[in-house]
Amino acid sequence: MGIASLILGILSLVCGVALGGLGFSWIGCIVGIIGVILGALGRKNPESKGLATGGLVCSIIGLVFSLIFVIACSMCAGVLGTALRSM
């Protein structure tokens, strides 16, 4: 679980920080949430606690950056849709 969390955390960081503005933020968000769950559960195992903690931290940071773009894109699309319908 620790290794899986770390991999998902790094993937989420890449999607959120580097590719957030390119529409990959949805993937970063979902991957980040799964990474947080696996990281938190992985911390229960003393052998993989370090890896799991690293995965948890990476997943949280990736999730936060992904969320910023997901929410912002949602609003832009919503406002644009409303504007088009009211025309």
Add this chain to the structure above:
Amino acid sequence: MFPFIHIGPYVIPLYGLLLTTGFVTASTLTLIRIRKMQGDVDYAFVVIAVTFLGAILGGYFVYLFVSYGISNVIEDIKAGRLDFLTNPGIVFYGGLIGGTAAALLSLHLFQGISLEMFVKAAVPTVPLGHAIGRIGCLLGGCCYGFPYSGRFSVCLKTVDHRVFPIQIVESLLNIILFVVLMVVSARIKKPINLLAIYFCSYASIRFCLEFFRGDLIRGIYLGLSTSQWISILLFIGPFFILLFSKVKKRNKQNNQEF
């Protein structure tokens, strides 16, 4: 007002930034409170993550049904098109219902943290996160009030006239609700009632505030907006639960006296 800030070559959307800040603030405060109550922080992380997922999906689906329309979604599915997926947006009520359902489900599945403890720690933090998120709405230019050009009116980039800053009013009321719930949570004997108190209070606030809204992203049925209908449903259920709990408590006291 200010949808974006520019930091060097980066463009940061303030709506997303503030809503995420709201999520992070509420989650951090919940974790601090759980640690103070000597609960398992790792399981709390899991429950919060699942709640996030439920909140985002719930907010998205309610937005889809309200703005895009159920009939259009069904038509798209029948025709094998995925047009409805390219129409994203988030509604708070959908997020609240989806998040609550996901939290209850994960608490039942993982059982590393008690329902009472999580409700006691998390419920008061929701209005604080919501208050921060609403400021994001003001800066982003959505969820605005009716056309108004008097004192405190604001000019948004998404509308061509000045509007009433209903987002600030909702934000302030949410902060008051946060303080009240923090005080109540310290004294409440049955923490699950805190959820009912929050639902009843927020539903009442939202029902009244909807009359001052001026944005177009809302369905109107029988003179009331979708959010007002959800407010009525959200008020009735928890209100009767609270009433039933009070009556049960009184009956128990009466039986003990005899």
